[in-house]
Amino acid sequence: MEIRPTDTPSRELLLLADESEASIADYAGRSHCHAAFEEGLIVGQYLLLHTRPFTAEIVNIAVAPDRQRQGIGTALLRHAIQTARKAGFRILEIGTGDSGTGQIALYERCGFVRCGVDVDYFRKHYPAPIIENGVECRHMVRLRMELLPK
Numbered sequence: 001m002e003i004r005p006t007d008t009p010s011r012e013l014l015l016l017a018d019e020s021e022a023s024i025a026d027y028a029g030r031s032h033c034h035a036a037f038e039e040g041l042i043v044g045q046y047l048l049l050h051t052r053p054f055t056a057e058i059v060n061i062a063v064a065p066d067r068q069r070q071g072i073g074t075a076l077l078r079h080a081i082q083t084a085r086k087a088g089f090r091i092l093e094i095g096t097g098d099s100g101t102g103q104i105a106l107y108e109r110c111g112f113v114r115c116g117v118d119v120d121y122f123r124k125h126y127p128a129p130i131i132e133n134g135v136e137c138r139h140m141v142r143l144r145m146e147l148l149p150k
């Protein structure tokens with residue numbers, strides 16, 4: 001598997017991480033995509049967005065369904081951390097639905113720390129309720145990491 005920049009992210013994977021076309025349209029053109037390739041095919045990808053001074057955010061990350069839970073997501077997160085650090089960012093952020101406890105644990109294992117909750121983010125910005133495991137995904141949990149220069 002090779003992780004490298006690409007100008008042509010997989011649309012299917014973008015929508016897997018973010019079901020709102022409007023949300024993707026907001027950030028996709030302003031982000032930089034890196035993808036994990038296997039035999040020329042994208043098996044995972046992430047989008048890095050410069051949000052505020054010194055700050056970047058992983059706004060979209062996804063791994064192909066048949067390749068999930070095999071370490072690719074962790075490899076992409078580690079790659080994103082290195083990429084953001086090398087680019088000179090001081091803070092790296094990520095946000096996800098409050099119903100995604102497995103995902104939050106994954107981000108914490110990679111070094112992100114919970115720093116807040118964007119209350120009612122999904123109710124405000126998504127056209128229809130998102131239900132996961134029978135629970136409405138209502139708030140966005142915000143996580144961040146301070147990037148020490150190396």
Ligand code: ACO
Pocket residue numbers: 016017018058059060061062063064067068069070071072073074075094095096097101102103105106
């Ligand atoms: N349920 C429970 N735990 C999960 C889940 C899940 N759906 N997804 C990831 N995890 C956690 C678990 O702790 C798991 O460890 P385990 O398999 O030992 O239980 C660990 O993450 C898996 O780590 P990896 O194999 O490195 O991660 P993976 O390759 O599966 O990629 C990702 C993780 C990107 C979240 C993938 O599951 C995915 O594409 N999901 C669908 C799209 C998505 O929701 N993307 C994130 C939205 S938020 C955003 O884009 C900023």
